[in-house]
Amino acid sequence: xxxxxxxxxxxxxxxxxxxxxxxxxxxxxxxxxxxxxxxxxxxxxxxxxxxxxxxxxxxxxxxxxxxxxxxxxxxxxxxxxxxxxxxxxxxxxxxxxxxxxxxxxxxxxxxxxxxxxxxxxxxxxxxxxxxxxxxxxxxxxxxxxxxxxxxxxxxxxxxxxxxxxxxxxxxxxxxxxxxxxxxxxxxxxxxxxxxx
Numbered sequence: 001x002x003x004x005x006x007x008x009x010x011x012x013x014x015x016x017x018x019x020x021x022x023x024x025x026x027x028x029x030x031x032x033x034x035x036x037x038x039x040x041x042x043x044x045x046x047x048x049x050x051x052x053x054x055x056x057x058x059x060x061x062x063x064x065x066x067x068x069x070x071x072x073x074x075x076x077x078x079x080x081x082x083x084x085x086x087x088x089x090x091x092x093x094x095x096x097x098x099x100x101x102x103x104x105x106x107x108x109x110x111x112x113x114x115x116x117x118x119x120x121x122x123x124x125x126x127x128x129x130x131x132x133x134x135x136x137x138x139x140x141x142x143x144x145x146x147x148x149x150x151x152x153x154x155x156x157x158x159x160x161x162x163x164x165x166x167x168x169x170x171x172x173x174x175x176x177x178x179x180x181x182x183x184x185x186x187x188x189x190x191x192x193x194x195x196x
Contacts, residue, residue, distance in 0.1 A: 042078035044192035049073065055118075058137050059175040063115030065141045067172035068134050070188075075164050078194040084156040084167060085191040086120065088148030093118050093173065093184035100173055100184050102147030107155050110144030118173035119145035120188075125156045132170030141172045152191050159195070 049071040057066045076082040092099035103119030105111035107126035113119050121132050121143050130143025146155075156167055169190075 040077060042076070042194045044074060044076035044078065044082040044194050046072060046074040046084065046190050046192035048190060053171050055171060055173045056136060057173060057175045059177045059179055061177055062139070063174045063176045064137045065113065065115075065139070065172060065174040066136045067121075067132065067141050067170055069132060069168045069170045072167045072169055072190050073164055074158075074167070074190075074192040075162055076158075076192065076194055077161050079161050080195040081158040081160050081162070082195060083154045083193045084158075085152035085193060086148060086155050086169070087150060087152040087189050087191070088186050089150065089189070090186055091148050091150055093186050095180070095182040095184045098180050098182070098184070100175060100179065102149070103145050105144060105146040107146050107153060110146050113141045113145040113172050113174055115174045115176050116179060117147070118171065119147045120155070121145050121170040121172065122155050122167065123170075126154075132168060141174070145172060148186070148188060152189070157195075 053068050053070045055066045055068055057064050072084065074082060074084055088102065091102040101117050103111065103113055103117045105119060107122075107128065110121070110127045110129065121128050121130070123131050128144055128146070132143065135141070155169070158165055173184075
C-alpha cells in the first residue's frame with residue numbers, strides 16, 4: 001500500500017513542476033520605428049539694399065543722362081533655381097501731369113536709352129549689352145536698356161539653389177529742357193519666382 005502513495009506523490013510533484021514551467025513569465029523583445037520628415041516647399045525671397053535710387057539730372061537741349069544702381073539680393077532652396085523679375089507702378093516717372101516715359105526696350109530686345117525716357121539694365125543677362133556704370137549728366141548712356149512694364153518680366157535667371165545671390169540693377173534716365181523741373185518718380189517691384 002505504501003508503494004502506490006509514493007507514486008501518487010511523485011506524479012503530483014511532476015504535474016506541479018510542469019504547470020510551474022508553463023506559468024513562468026517569458027521574456028520578449030519588441031521594437032517600433034517612426035520616420036520624421038521635414039517637408040520644405042521650394043521658396044524664394046528677394047530684397048533690395050536701398051529704398052531709393054536717385055538720378056539727379058541737369059537737362060540740356062539735346063538731353064542729359066544719369067545712371068545709378070540698386071542691389072537686389074535673392075535666395076532660393078529650389079534645386080532648379082529662380083528667376084528675378086521686375087515691374088513698375090506707374091511705368092513712367094511721374095510728377096503730377098508731367099512724365100518721363102519708360103523705354104520701349106525689353107530684356108530680350110534692349111535698346112539705347114533715348115532722351116526723355118528712363119529704363120533699367122542688368123549686366124550679362126538676356127539681350128543687355130555693355131556694362132552699367134554710375135554716371136551723372138552725360139550726353140548718353142552706354143549699353144542697352146529696357147523699360148519697366150506693369151507686368152513682371154524676367155531680368156535674370158539662376159539655374160541652381162543659392163542661399164544669397166546679388167544682382168546690380170542699373171537705372172538710367174535722360175531729360176531735355178522740354179521737361180519741367182521737379183522730382184519724377186515711380187515704384188519698382190522685384191519678384192523672385194522659383195523655376196519649375
